[in-house]
Amino acid sequence: MDKNEPIKSLEARKIVADINRMNLDGADYEYILGLISRLINGWPMQAITPHKDTRLYRGVVYKEKPAKKSFLGYPPKMLVRNFQRCNKPESPMFYCSVDPYAILLEIGVTSGDKVYVSKWSMIKEFWINRIAPRSDMEIENAVRDTVLTFFETKFAQPIHETYSSQYKITAAITEKLTSGGIVNGGNKSLGGLTYPSVAHPGRSENLAVRPEIVDQCLQLDYAEEWTITAVDEGGKISFNRTDFASDFTADDIKWTGKALHWTLGPGEEVTVMAEHDGWVARDKNGNIVNPG
Numbered sequence: 425m426d427k428n429e430p431i432k433s434l435e436a437r438k439i440v441a442d443i444n445r446m447n448l449d450g451a452d453y454e455y456i457l458g459l460i461s462r463l464i465n466g467w468p469m470q471a472i473t474p475h476k477d478t479r480l481y482r483g484v485v486y487k488e489k490p491a492k493k494s495f496l497g498y499p500p501k502m503l504v505r506n507f508q509r510c511n512k513p514e515s516p517m518f519y520c521s522v523d524p525y526a527i528l529l530e531i532g533v534t535s536g537d538k539v540y541v542s543k544w545s546m547i548k549e550f551w552i553n554r555i556a557p558r559s560d561m562e563i564e565n566a567v568r569d570t571v572l573t574f575f576e577t578k579f580a581q582p583i584h585e586t587y588s589s590q591y592k593i594t595a596a597i598t599e600k601l602t603s604g605g606i607v608n609g610g611n612k613s614l615g616g617l618t619y620p621s622v623a624h625p626g627r628s629e630n631l632a633v634r635p636e637i638v639d640q641c642l643q644l645d646y647a648e649e650w651t652i653t654a655v656d657e658g659g660k661i662s663f664n665r666t667d668f669a670s671d672f673t674a675d676d677i678k679w680t681g682k683a684l685h686w687t688l689g690p691g692e693e694v695t696v697m698a699e700h701d702g703w704v705a706r707d708k709n710g711n712i713v714n715p716g
Contacts, residue, residue, distance in 0.1 A: 430466020506587030670716030
């Protein structure tokens with residue numbers, strides 16, 4: 425069989441069945457990667473470029489207040505000890521969300537935790553693939569249905585561990601869908617994957633972005649300390665905003681000891697409104713004004 429030919433429905437169903445039967449604790453990751461590569465051969469994914477005003481949020485729990493900007497981004501290779509949802513060992517990804525509340529649900533916070541939530545914006549365009557393409561962009565065929573349903577099912581599977589061999593499949597899917605280039609993609613790199621949140625009841629979109637894309641295409645705008653005050657039986661999370669920083673000179677985080685705030689000069693005006701991800705200030709031209 426010519427492995428360069430587009431995959432047919434029967435072969436796709438067999439590969440999916442073989443993967444689902446695997447004992448992932450002992451399964452070879454490179455073998456799984458090869459199967460995923462075969463699965464996506466010959467059918468389209470929907471690659472998109474995040475809107476220039478997209479606001480991305482990342483959250484990390486620390487016992488001590490972080491002093492360096494680097495503690496807010498992706499972790500160093502040495503700390504990535506096993507498989508996570510979108511990465512293999514020693515291959516960190518930048519996990520973030522368009523919804524800051526989804527971060528708390530994904531992390532699984534408890535009362536008393538201090539979560540350091542950072543807001544990032546895009547300074548250079550890049551491509552991301554989608555696990556759940558919009559229906560009007562899909563090509564209806566048996567192979568697409570088989571493969572896409574398999575991918576969606578694996579990304580929707582709850583795994584209650586930070587590191588687990590059960591993530592080998594989604595890590596392999598991510599590696600294949602965030603590597604390489606896009607034909608006629610211009611000078612934009614492919615370097616991210618968006619997938620629905622497992623923990624958020626509204627299935628808010630999460631993103632996993634490759635470190636080099638973060639360095640080239642994203643900038644840190646500000647960070648907050650959120651102190652978790654309660655998590656009720658229904659999963660509702662209450663928190664207080666207890667610190668804020670927007671000055672990261674020389675990689676140092678200059679915490680202000682104040683909650684989120686805006687400092688305006690003489691005659692300056694902004695309109696502050698509640699949007700889907702929280703309070704957002706805009707100037708008279710509609711441009712976002714970051715806190716600080």
